[in-house]
Amino acid sequence: xxxxxxxxxxxxxxxxxAGGAGLRAAIEARLAGKKTAIISKSxxxxxxxxxxxxxxxxxxxxxxSNDNWMVHYKDTIRGGKFLNHYRMAxxxxxxxxxxxxxxxxxxxxxxxxxxxxxxxRNFGGHEYPRLAHVGDRTGLELIxxxxxxIVSLQQEDFAESGDYExxxxxxxxxxxxxxxxxxxxxxxxxxxxREDGQFxxxxxxxxxxxxxxxxxxxKVTSNSWEYTGDGHALAMRAGANLxxxxxxxxxxxxxxxxxxxxxxxxxESVRGDxxxxxxxxxxxxxxxxxxxxxKAQYATTEEEGDRWYTDPDNNKRPPELLPRxxxxxxxxxxxxxxxxxPHGGVFLDVSTRMKPEVIIKRLPSMHHQFKELADVDITKxxxxxxxxxxxxxxxxxxxxxxxxxxxxxxxxxxxVAGGMHGSNRLGGNSLSDLLVFGKRAGEYAALYVDxxxxxxxxxxxxxxxxxxxxxxxxxxDAEGGENPYTVQHELQQVMNDLVGIxxxxxxxxxxxxxxxxxxxxxxxxxxxxxxxxxxxWHLAIDLHNMVVVSEAIAKAALERTESRGGHTRDDHGxxxxxxxxxxxxxxxxGDGVSLRRQPVPTMPxxxxxxxxxxxxxxxxxxxxxxxFDESTKDGEKE
Amino acid sequence: xxxxxxxxxxxxxxGGALTDYDVEVNEGEVVLDIVHRLQATQAPDxxxxxxxxxxxxxxxxxxxxxxxxxxxxxxxxxxxxxxTVTVTPVRTFPVMRDLVTDVSFNYEKAREIPAFAPPAxxxxxxxxxxxxxVERSQExxxxxxxxxxxxxxxxxxxxxxNKAAFAGPRFFIRAxxxxxxPLDARDDRKEFAQEEQGLGFCNITKCCxxxxxxxxxxxxxxxxxxxERVVDRKYDPLTWLGRKIFRRDxxxxxx
Ligand SMILES: Cc1cc2nc3c(=O)[nH]c(=O)nc-3n(C[C@H](O)[C@H](O)[C@H](O)COP(=O)(O)OP(=O)(O)OC[C@H]3O[C@@H](n4cnc5c(N)ncnc54)[C@H](O)[C@@H]3O)c2cc1C
Ligand code: SF4
Ligand code: SF4
Ligand code: FES
Numbered sequence: 001x002x003x004x005x006x007x008x009x010x011x012x013x014x015x016x017x018a019g020g021a022g023l024r025a026a027i028e029a030r031l032a033g034k035k036t037a038i039i040s041k042s043x044x045x046x047x048x049x050x051x052x053x054x055x056x057x058x059x060x061x062x063x064x065s066n067d068n069w070m071v072h073y074k075d076t077i078r079g080g081k082f083l084n085h086y087r088m089a090x091x092x093x094x095x096x097x098x099x100x101x102x103x104x105x106x107x108x109x110x111x112x113x114x115x116x117x118x119x120x121r122n123f124g125g126h127e128y129p130r131l132a133h134v135g136d137r138t139g140l141e142l143i144x145x146x147x148x149x150i151v152s153l154q155q156e157d158f159a160e161s162g163d164y165e166x167x168x169x170x171x172x173x174x175x176x177x178x179x180x181x182x183x184x185x186x187x188x189x190x191x192x193x194r195e196d197g198q199f200x201x202x203x204x205x206x207x208x209x210x211x212x213x214x215x216x217x218x219k220v221t222s223n224s225w226e227y228t229g230d231g232h233a234l235a236m237r238a239g240a241n242l243x244x245x246x247x248x249x250x251x252x253x254x255x256x257x258x259x260x261x262x263x264x265x266x267x268e269s270v271r272g273d274x275x276x277x278x279x280x281x282x283x284x285x286x287x288x289x290x291x292x293x294x295k296a297q298y299a300t301t302e303e304e305g306d307r308w309y310t311d312p313d314n315n316k317r318p319p320e321l322l323p324r325x326x327x328x329x330x331x332x333x334x335x336x337x338x339x340x341x342p343h344g345g346v347f348l349d350v351s352t353r354m355k356p357e358v359i360i361k362r363l364p365s366m367h368h369q370f371k372e373l374a375d376v377d378i379t380k381x382x383x384x385x386x387x388x389x390x391x392x393x394x395x396x397x398x399x400x401x402x403x404x405x406x407x408x409x410x411x412x413x414x415x416v417a418g419g420m421h422g423s424n425r426l427g428g429n430s431l432s433d434l435l436v437f438g439k440r441a442g443e444y445a446a447l448y449v450d451x452x453x454x455x456x457x458x459x460x461x462x463x464x465x466x467x468x469x470x471x472x473x474x475x476x477d478a479e480g481g482e483n484p485y486t487v488q489h490e491l492q493q494v495m496n497d498l499v500g501i502x503x504x505x506x507x508x509x510x511x512x513x514x515x516x517x518x519x520x521x522x523x524x525x526x527x528x529x530x531x532x533x534x535x536x537w538h539l540a541i542d543l544h545n546m547v548v549v550s551e552a553i554a555k556a557a558l559e560r561t562e563s564r565g566g567h568t569r570d571d572h573g574x575x576x577x578x579x580x581x582x583x584x585x586x587x588x589x590g591d592g593v594s595l596r597r598q599p600v601p602t603m604p605x606x607x608x609x610x611x612x613x614x615x616x617x618x619x620x621x622x623x624x625x626x627x628f629d630e631s632t633k634d635g636e637k638e
Numbered sequence: 639x640x641x642x643x644x645x646x647x648x649x650x651x652x653g654g655a656l657t658d659y660d661v662e663v664n665e666g667e668v669v670l671d672i673v674h675r676l677q678a679t680q681a682p683d684x685x686x687x688x689x690x691x692x693x694x695x696x697x698x699x700x701x702x703x704x705x706x707x708x709x710x711x712x713x714x715x716x717x718x719x720x721x722t723v724t725v726t727p728v729r730t731f732p733v734m735r736d737l738v739t740d741v742s743f744n745y746e747k748a749r750e751i752p753a754f755a756p757p758a759x760x761x762x763x764x765x766x767x768x769x770x771x772v773e774r775s776q777e778x779x780x781x782x783x784x785x786x787x788x789x790x791x792x793x794x795x796x797x798x799x800n801k802a803a804f805a806g807p808r809f810f811i812r813a814x815x816x817x818x819x820p821l822d823a824r825d826d827r828k829e830f831a832q833e834e835q836g837l838g839f840c841n842i843t844k845c846c847x848x849x850x851x852x853x854x855x856x857x858x859x860x861x862x863x864x865x866e867r868v869v870d871r872k873y874d875p876l877t878w879l880g881r882k883i884f885r886r887d888x889x890x891x892x893x
Contacts, residue, residue, distance in 0.1 A: 043687070044745060045783055046695045101762035107754030107819065109772045109779060116766030134776065140694070141779060152753030164749055172745075195734050224689040258666020264692050369692055372711055373668070478682070485678035529683025532650055533735040536682030 004467065006199040011037045011169075012449045013442070014189050014202045016176050016231065017210030019047035020139075020434030021414025021441070023146035024099075025208045028442025030153050030168045034449055036442075037202055038150070039171045039191065041226050045147050048212050048224060048415075049434065052139025053267035053365065055121055055131025056431035058096035062113050063120040063129035064312070069093040070610050071127055076429060077611075079125040079323045080393070080422020081565045082580055082619040083244070086603040087400035088420040092429070092436050099435035100132050106149040108141055110134055122272040125323040125426040127297075128312075136267050136365045142431055174200060176230070177541055178466040179207060179238040179410070182456035186238075186409030190466040194538065197531025199467055205452045206445040208403075209235060209396060209412040210438065214248075214553070217546045218389035219489075219496035222254055222265040228542040229549030231416035235396045236548065236593070240405035242586040243418040243598075245394035245549075246556035247566040249425055250501045252327035254388025256345035261373050263388040266348065266366060268427045270383075271320045273362050274309055275350040277331070278382070279339035285346070286319035289330035293575075293618045294322060325424045325565050328387040332501055335386065345386035351379055387501055391430065393421045393566055394556070397585065402444035403437055409448060409456075413441035423565025473525050473540035481526020484540040491518055491546060499554050504570045508558040515551045519591065522547060551593045552586040559584055559595055577621040605631045639664050642714075644672060646684065647726040650735045656724065657681075663714050669725065670698055670709035673737070685736035693851055696784030700737050701726045706786045706849050709737075728789040729796075744785050747805045751812055752830065755823035771820040777859060778815035780852045781808065787846035787856060793839045804836035807846035807856045813837075814860035828864050837864060 013029040015022045018040035029036040040047060059072040073093040077084050100118065104110070110132050111119040120129040134141040154164040176191035180201070188203040211231025215223030232242055253266040271277070279285045287305075290298050298319045299305035305318025320327070331346050341347055350359050356379035360367050363378070370376040370383060395418030396405050403411045414434045421429060475481065498511035522543055527536035562576040563569050583598045608616065608628060617625060642663045645656040661675055670688055677684045689695040691710045698709040703717075703724050717723055731739040787807040794800050805813075810831060817827035831837040840861055847856045854860075 042689055042695075043697065043741070046689050046697050048689070050695050050782075051690045051692070098762065101765075104765045105756045105762050107756075107816075107822075109767075109776050109819070111776075112767055112769040112772060116768055119769075134779070137694070137780065140782065144779065144781075148753060151749050154749060155753060158749075195740075224691070224695075226689065259664065260667045260671040261691065365694065372693065372713070374666070483678075483682065485682060489678070527682050533685040533738050534683040535677060535685060 006201055006463065006467070008201045008203065009037070011035050011202055011204045013037075013206045013208065013445045014039065014204040015208045015210060015442075016189060016234075017047065017208075017212060017414065017416070018042075018044060018170070018172070019049035019210060019212055019414060020142055020146065020431060021416075021438035022047070022208065022210030023143070023150060024435050024438030025210055025411075025413055025442035025445070026168065027146065027149055027153065028439045029208075029446045032443065032446035033167075034446045035167050037169050037171060037204070039174050039176060039189070039202070041175045041194075042173065044170050044172045045143055047143065048226065049139045049143045049431070051222075051224075051265070052142070052431055053136040053265065054123055054269045054272070055133030055138045055428050056096070056100060056142065056435070057123070057126060057130045057426065057428035058100045058132055058432050059093060059128075059130060060097045060100065060118060060120065060132070062117040067128040067130060072096070072130065073607070074610055075126050076426060077422070079424055079426040079429075081424060081575065082422065083564065083583075083600060084422030085400055085419035085601060086607055087601070088437075090607060091400060091440075092420060092433055095436045096432040099432065099439060103142070103145050103435075106145045106152075108145040110141070121269060122317075122321065123427045124268055124271065124321045124327070126428065131272075131428040133269070136269050136363050138431065171200070175538065175541070176234065177470050179234050180458045180462050180466075181238055181407070182459065184239065184407065185456055186407060187456035187458045190463060192470060192531075194533050197534070197537075199470070201458065201463055203455070203458055205455050206409045206411065206448050208441045208445050209410065209416050210414045210441070211416045213392045213415040214546075214549050215389045215392070217491060217495045217550050218500070219492040220254065220263040220387075221389040222251060222263055223389070228546045230542065230545045231412065232395060232549045232552070233545035235405060235407075235410065235412060235416075236552070236586065236588040238407050238410060239587070240407045240410055240412075241397040242394055242552055243397040243583050244423070244556075245392070245418075245552045245586050246560050246584060247393035247423045248389060248553065249324055249391040249393060249566045250328045250387040251390035252324055252331050252387055253348055253385040254390075255374065256341070256384050256386045257343035257374060264369070264373070265388065265390065266383060266385050267363070268324070270348060270350060270363060270366060273350070274353045275320070275348055276318070276353060277320050277327070278347045278349060279334045280341060281339055284320075285334050285339070286322065286327065286330055289326065289333070290319050290322065291326060294326070298322065323424055323426060325568070328501060329568060331385070331387055341384040343384050345384040347382040348385045349382035351381055389496075389500075391415065391425055393423060393425055394418045394553070401440065403441040404444060404448070409452070411441045411445050411448075413437040423567060470541055473527055474531065474534075474537050475526050475528060478526040478528040482521050482524045484525050484527060484536055484543055487518065487521055487525060487543055488539060488546070491543075491550060495550055495553075499550070499557055502568050502570050503557050505558060508554055511554045512551070512558070515547060515554060518547050519551075548588070548593060555593055555595045556584040556586060577619060577624075580619055581621070642672070643722045644676070645722060645724040646673070646676065646736070648681075648684070648736050649733065651733055654733070654736075656726075667714045668710055669702055669712040669714065669723065672714070672723070673709060673725065685734070685738045687738055694782060696782035699728050699784045699786050699789065701728060706789050708784060708786075708851050711851060728785070730789040730791075730794055731785075741785055743801060744783070744788060744806075744808065747809050748812070750805070750834070751809060751816075752824060754816060754819065757821050757823050760821070765821060767820045774818040774859070775815040777854055778811040780854055781811060782852060783808065784851060786849045786851065790845045790849045792843065792845065793836075800836075800839060804839050807840075807861070809835060810837060810840070810864065811854060811856055811860040814864055817864065828867050831864055837861070840865075
């Protein structure tokens with residue numbers, strides 16, 4: 001193989017990412033008759049989705065028949081502090097049940113209710129038990145089910161043509177480093193195979209980004225090596241926009257000890273099923289942190305909170321189940337006030353709340369995880385937990401119905417897409433988001449291919465440039481160059497310390513100075529070792545994406561001078577209704593990120609009218625409220 | 639913090655050797671942490687697979703002091719204070735590089751098992767199943783596809799020649815899972831396992847069960863019942879009554 005060797009492949013739809021969103025998109029594109037490729041950095045079935053624990057939110061009403069899409073919609077918008085794209089939240093709430101039921105036809109086996117339906121569990125911010133689940137390994141069930149559906153489609157193709165991959169092929173351990181454009185439209189994707197470093201060019205008129213999130217740029221995170229923000233960066237470099245990048249979800253409960261597992265997730269189901277948070281004084285401190293906007297929905301005494309688990313219709317839920325941003329900030333404050341646990345977290349306890357058998361049955365993988373990794377038996381003693389960088393609400397700005405970005409032929413779904421979750425995502429709303437918008441992405445990408453008369457050709461000069469860029473860090477002797485791991489560790493530290501859960505203008509400015517230095521240092525990153533399965537080389541390439549995405553996050557975080565959801569400013573502690581009307585949009589200009597403000601799409605009155613006026617008053621400006629009153633008056637006249 | 643001696647197999651499909659490293663180890667760490675530290679400080683190109691670091695994704699399978707296991711779930715305090723830790727790739731699959739092997743065998747076998755066959759008379763949303771009935775299959779669906787059972791099974795561990803005819807324990811539990819699925823419309827899962835997947839090669843040594851990080855009772859709950867039932871069915875004149883009836887009373891008798 002020479003440097004310039006390249007394998008050229010031609011597809012109708014190329015899906016980058018093999019998590020829930022990517023697999024669902026690929027299924028839909030293939031069902032629409034399109035020749036589809038699925039590409040992933042890891043092996044098939046290992047994407048992040050596999051790690052999801054708690055469940056997938058869908059208003060099926062199996063556990064409480066009062067549930068419906070409107071209640072789910074309201075919970076989602078409340079959770080996102082009214083910054084969500086209303087149309088995405090609407091589609092999501094309406095379509096999630098169908099997407100879950102469909103999984104059963106692919107062979108999924110969810111936990112059941114007594115009458116044989118899919119069981120649903122409680123989760124933070126959801127008014128009713130709503131999460132379809134399988135113990136605490138729901139993500140595994142979801143990804144395996146989709147994987148097996150893909151196999152079944154391949155079997156159909158095999159029966160017909162003798163070739164499993166005739167219309168649906170999986171390229172595992174293959175990383176896309178650049179999108180190819182022609183006349184501003186998608187023409188394909190360029191990347192390398194990890195196994196041998198072979199370059200690949202996928203020529204295709206439609207590309208679906210389903211690459212997941214960005215958390216690997218932070219030191220304490222629940223995210224894996226894959227989460228380097230590739231899709232976010234690819235989209236920006238192709239000319240698409242990112243929206244809401246300042247909003248990052250710090251999950252309140254990550255492991256804090258031992259150091260090597262710091263950040264690994266402790267599922268929210270622990271609280272949904274009855275676990276409580278206590279500080280070093282033994283106090284259930286969440287009762288001290290119920291914010292004004294949520295006062296009406298949460299219990300104010302431990303007794304009421306405890307009653308809710310058995311009688312939810314007549315009691316309010318305990319504040320341990322507030323949306324994640326609230327719980328994460330509360331834990332942060334307790335630790336800062338000196339009331340933390342020995343290893344700098346707080347206590348999360350199920351041992352005094354449930355019988356050991358029940359804990360093992362409902363939270364098997366948490367029991368296993370703490371036993372094996374921390375020598376803690378959660379049936380006997382409390383866990384120590386603290387916030388961990390978990391999910392990015394921001395992402396590629398898309399048209400809600402079609403998931404298409406500003407670049408024709410470029411679609412995005414799943415965590416890489418923005419808008420759906422506003423400033424804060426509710427637990428369980430991601431897995432359902434993957435299915436709803438994954439399906440739409442596949443469907444509309446296929447439609448786009450049908451409407452594209454001529455397949456755009458990829459320019460050789462673009463391929464050459466992508467190849468040269470990928471090869472730059474790889475040398476015979478890395479002596480004197482920057483070590484990619486060192487740069488990564490330093491970036492993670494900077495993002496954690498300066499762009500973390502609580503932010504300040506001076507720190508964000510400092511972060512941007514540091515990020516500018518990282519950008520320069522990237523040019524001198526060098527690795528030896530050749531092209532065969534070389535993680536150092538792979539990281540050197542990923543670092544470019546991590547840095548540009550970090551810049552977008554820091555810039556947007558500096559610009560937004562209020563606190564809302566997954567963006568907390570120490571120096572602007574309040575939520576400001578005027579900021580609710582503004583989305584921050586990031587795009588690439590030259591070798592930097594440029595930022596602009598854009599109005600948030602206005603929620604139509606039918607949807608706005610689902611909320612009580614008193615609740616809207618907490619989020620909207622005076623002018624917006626006046627307009628709302630005006631339009632409801634009209635409604636009454638009719 | 640202490641310094642420990644590690645030996646890691648480095649090489650590729652052309653050959654390789656154990657390489658010695660002295661490396662820092664801290665309290666609470668797992669073997670994967672040490673491999674990552676080697677990457678960051680001494681061997682940037684050391685190839686290893688991982689994703690979740692919590693025993694959930696099944697990426698980091700390897701052999702540690704000759705014992706197949708997950709690198710992310712093997713605590714350093716399980717070794718003696720001066721014990722050298724030797725890390726090698728899983729043996730049953732061809733090496734790509736260092737600790738990374740070519741596991742495509744497993745994906746090919748997965749493709750050969752007929753997929754779940756949805757019942758023709760039920761629309762999405764109409765599926766009704768009891769928890770007790772799904773639990774048997776759910777046990778097998780806990781599989782994280784680490785392929786450690788495949789790696790350990792002696793039928794293929796040192797017998798390349800058996801690979802074509804033998805799907806391996808991971809895919810026996812897939813067959814069992816579908817067989818026990820309350821709504822799967824096919825009724826030939828056991829026969830398929832016997833005739834196409836090479837169930838007959840298995841002589842119930844239970845090595846697969848012992849190595850499974852998810853503690854799935856591969857032999858007791860999947861392989862043995864399937865073997866028994868294949869035998870049963872081959873001689874059972876009532877088989878023609880249909881699988882659903884047959885299955886129900888089997889279910890009853892197991893409760
Ligand atoms: C520990 C944990 C628990 C969670 N629990 C829940 C839960 O209970 N409920 C819930 O709703 N959500 C949960 N989430 C969030 C949810 O799991 C994720 O947001 C979701 O799985 C993301 O899915 P995705 O399809 O967008 O991407 P992923 O599943 O992350 O897949 C991304 C894919 O893109 C590929 N990729 C990335 N970059 C490239 C590239 N350059 N080239 C080629 N391929 C690329 C990756 O290899 C991967 O296959 C959890 C997350 C974590 C980390
Ligand atoms: S019990 Fe059967 S499948 Fe399992 S290791 Fe032994 S021979 Fe292999
Ligand atoms: S059955 Fe167990 S050992 Fe085998 S692949 Fe699955 S999880 Fe791994
Ligand atoms: S890294 Fe996921 S199982 Fe070890």
